[in-house]
Amino acid sequence: MGQFINNFILKYFDTSLYFPSIRWVDILEIIIITILIYQLINWINNTKAWMLLKGILVMAVFVLVAYLLEMHTILYIVKHSVTVMATAAIVVFQPELRRALEKLGEKQFLSSVLALDKNTQARFNDETKEDIIAACFAMGRVKTGALIVVERAIQLTEYESTGIKVDAVLSKQLLLNIFEHNTPLHDGAIIVRGDRIVAATCYLPLSDNTAISKELGTRHRAALGLTEVSDAVVIVVSEETGNVSLASGGDLYRNIDETLLRDKLTELQAKMTKENRILKFIRRRKANER
Numbered sequence: 001m002g003q004f005i006n007n008f009i010l011k012y013f014d015t016s017l018y019f020p021s022i023r024w025v026d027i028l029e030i031i032i033i034t035i036l037i038y039q040l041i042n043w044i045n046n047t048k049a050w051m052l053l054k055g056i057l058v059m060a061v062f063v064l065v066a067y068l069l070e071m072h073t074i075l076y077i078v079k080h081s082v083t084v085m086a087t088a089a090i091v092v093f094q095p096e097l098r099r100a101l102e103k104l105g106e107k108q109f110l111s112s113v114l115a116l117d118k119n120t121q122a123r124f125n126d127e128t129k130e131d132i133i134a135a136c137f138a139m140g141r142v143k144t145g146a147l148i149v150v151e152r153a154i155q156l157t158e159y160e161s162t163g164i165k166v167d168a169v170l171s172k173q174l175l176l177n178i179f180e181h182n183t184p185l186h187d188g189a190i191i192v193r194g195d196r197i198v199a200a201t202c203y204l205p206l207s208d209n210t211a212i213s214k215e216l217g218t219r220h221r222a223a224l225g226l227t228e229v230s231d232a233v234v235i236v237v238s239e240e241t242g243n244v245s246l247a248s249g250g251d252l253y254r255n256i257d258e259t260l261l262r263d264k265l266t267e268l269q270a271k272m273t274k275e276n277r278i279l280k281f282i283r284r285r286k287a288n289e290r
């Protein structure tokens with residue numbers, strides 16, 4: 001043991017001091033690595049990967065003890081089972097890894113570059129915005145549950161196909177009618193594209209974020225889940241409390257009032273206009289180059 005510590009000190013500390021020259025690329029590299037580590041820690045914190053990390057830490061301590069005490073049989077077993085354990089971890093955490101990669105691919109800068117061949121996103125007008133707000137708070141007052149997805153650049157065709165096609169102009173009355181209890185379309189979510197409701201009774205992916213309050217059920221979890229894998233914004237009206245909440249980018253803004261919902265939707269309209277303008281500009285430049 002003493003010998004080991006001695007060798008360690010000699011190997012790493014008994015050398016002349018060395019200061020490398022720092023280039024701007026090194027600083028860039030440090031920034032990138034810092035952001036990646038921060039994102040990784042965030043991801044680990046919000047998913048089952050936190051349990052995996054705790055398991056790995058316990059294993060690492062166990063292996064270190066085995067190494068220091070020279071337990072050769074345990075070290076032999078660990079050495080030969082590392083590949084199997086890594087493969088098993090990838091299989092077990094496949095949904096989380098998939099979601100993390102999907103999230104990476106949906107970031108604004110990537111989606112705006114990769115979605116160049118797509119049409120511009122369908123932006124909703126002020127009338128639609130006011131109808132959504134009025135319907136949500138009217139439903140909240142009588143405790144009618146609702147789940148409204150506002151589509152943005154990422155097309156939600158996959159989720160649209162889980163529901164019933166509607167394709168109707170959005171209005172307050174139509175929203176109230178759809179979410180009315182015991183009617184055929186009230187269950188699940190509706191998807192809004194531009195000023196139209198394209199589908200109802202859609203099934204959304206549930207979030208497995210462990211930080212969500214336990215008092216929230218599957219409606220809120222579904223709202224959050226979709227915003228974790230797409231750029232959509234989802235409005236939830238709680239059947240239990242009548243509260244209106246908004247999910248966006250994996251965050252849930254709970255119990256918002258009319259003014260805040262209007263602000264959020266107006267902000268969204270502005271973002272969509274800006275993104276559409278950028279898409280049109282890049283597409284025009286590409287066409288000119290051709």
Ligand SMILES: Nc1ncnc2c1ncn2[C@@H]1O[C@H](COP(=O)(O)OP(=O)(O)OP(=O)(O)O)[C@@H](O)[C@H]1O
Nearest residue numbers: 145187188189203204217218219220222238239240
């Ligand atoms: N994955 C899903 N996709 C779409 N809609 C869903 C999904 N899961 C649940 N829902 C909707 O949520 C309803 C159940 O809500 P639940 O009471 O479990 O959630 P909640 O978050 O507690 O909401 P509330 O406050 O309205 O009770 C279902 O009847 C269905 O309409």
